[in-house]
């Protein structure tokens with residue numbers, strides 16, 4: 585970390601690891617006054633370590649977070665084709681983190697790895713740390729890739745994945761919310777441009793199917809990463825009773841979300857259990873302090889959410905959209 589110390593003599597503490605932790609040596613200092621040094625540190629470390637935690641800076645609010653995230657050379661992205669409910673928070677490009685019941689965990693994932701267009705950068709700002717729990721665990725996606733059984737890796741790389749989603753039957757988000765429009769034509773254009781197959785069904789229902797990568801190579805570092813959300817989209821992510829109720833009510837093809845190999849054949853639930861096991865083994869946890877900002881390279885580092893008690897406010901911003909191959 586000599587380079588980092590040279591960049592920020594006597595004013596910032598830089599601790600190596602995942603995430604690299606950067607904090608001011610004196611209380612009351614702001615992100616703003618250290619911005620050039622923080623940007624240089626990020627340039628030097630983000631794509632090797634995978635993530636940075638800026639902790640202990642004074643006077644941050646949502647507006648300051650938005651300005652900080654927007655200062656790395658790319659405008660903040662809107663959250664289109666999302667998989668979970670989020671709301672915009674005041675400033676443009678800032679969203680609530682997933683609105684999901686507090687008692688439930690969200691497993692490790694790379695943002696929008698279920699599409700072939702994803703943000704390279706993701707930031708989380710902890711406006712209010714939970715009284716209990718509520719961490720944002722992270723994991724090195726290169727390490728996950730290395731630890732997954734090579735036979736599984738090869739199968740995911742070769743076959744790729746087919747994500748199937750059904751909207752408008754009241755079981756998942758309505759398509760209007762996911763595509764951020766009331767116009768069917770806009771949905772169709774969005775899908776065509778991205779190689780997503782779409783089909784309007786019944787009474788205002790929509791089914792989409794998209795072939796996507798199972799693994800990916802980082803465009804700048806060349807690292808291979810485990811990069812998909814099969815373990816989240818597969819029916820086996822739900823408990824047995826919920827699976828049964830869903831299939832009884834809408835049939836297997838009508839379930840809100842599911843994933844197959846790219847050739848349409850089923851993915852073995854046991855194989856995904858193995859993947860979940862590797863992800864769990866790679867999880868890194870650190871406690872949030874109110875005011876912290878976590879910045880991740882979204883390909884190199886996955887994130888999750890632990891259950892929590894009491895109020896918690898973590899907001900998110902994303903930037904630098906990257907398109908994978910249209911498969």
Ligand SMILES: [Fe+2]
Pocket residue numbers: 693694695887
């Ligand atoms: Fe996420």
